[in-house]
Structure formats: C-alpha cells, structure tokens
Amino acid sequence: MGNLLQHRKSDDKWRLYTTISEGWVTSWVNAASMKETIASYIEYEQKLKLIEFYWTFPHGYYNKITQKRFTNFPAVEAYTEWHLKALRSGDYELEVDRKYKELMPNRAWRDVAGNVFV
Numbered sequence: 001m002g003n004l005l006q007h008r009k010s011d012d013k014w015r016l017y018t019t020i021s022e023g024w025v026t027s028w029v030n031a032a033s034m035k036e037t038i039a040s041y042i043e044y045e046q047k048l049k050l051i052e053f054y055w056t057f058p059h060g061y062y063n064k065i066t067q068k069r070f071t072n073f074p075a076v077e078a079y080t081e082w083h084l085k086a087l088r089s090g091d092y093e094l095e096v097d098r099k100y101k102e103l104m105p106n107r108a109w110r111d112v113a114g115n116v117f118v
Helices: 031-056 071-090 092-103
Strands: 005-006 013-017
Touching: 005 031, 013 031, 031 071, 031 092, 071 092
Parallel strands: none
Antiparallel strands: 005 013
C-alpha cells in the first residue's frame, strides 16, 4: 500500500495516486504543488509516529539489564482505538493535530541548522 506518481511530460505536470483507496489524490499539478502535497503526507506520518511513541511509551523497548521487553498494552489499545476513530472521523488531519498538541503542547521542531519551528 502506498502512493504512486504519474508524470505528464507535455506540460511537466504530476498527479498522485493512492493504492489504499485505489484513486487519484490530486489532479495534474506542477512539481512545487506535488512536493507540498507529499510533504504534508510525510508530516502527518511523522506526527502519528510521535503520538504513538508518547502515548504508548515504553512499549516495545527492551530493558538493558534483563533484556525483557517493556509492555504497555492498555496504552497501545487506547492509541489504536483513537487512531481508528480519527481515520473514520472525516477530518483525519484535524484529529491528528489535536492529539499531537494535547500530548506535546510545547514541542517545537528544529532543523539541522538549529532553527526552531512551533
């Protein structure tokens, strides 16, 4: 499952196809618009990973001394239920943004140069 690109050379336009719902996500757009669209997908994938990490910590990590895996199954179940509701909500990005801000209200993004983005 994932996304596929199609390029039309005659006018140098792009469009994005999803194999998840088997349909076109965009119309024909220029490269700059396509980059923004794909960047938005990546942004939400990363936010979702951070939400899962903060919500379910320390689930999945191993103890250095005992080599036993830490578990937090109640949190994993709660996260999974929330994620399914968000997917079905009709406003997935808004739900992800809300949960991200709830779990990490003061988290800022830093680029490699050290610039801070909130």
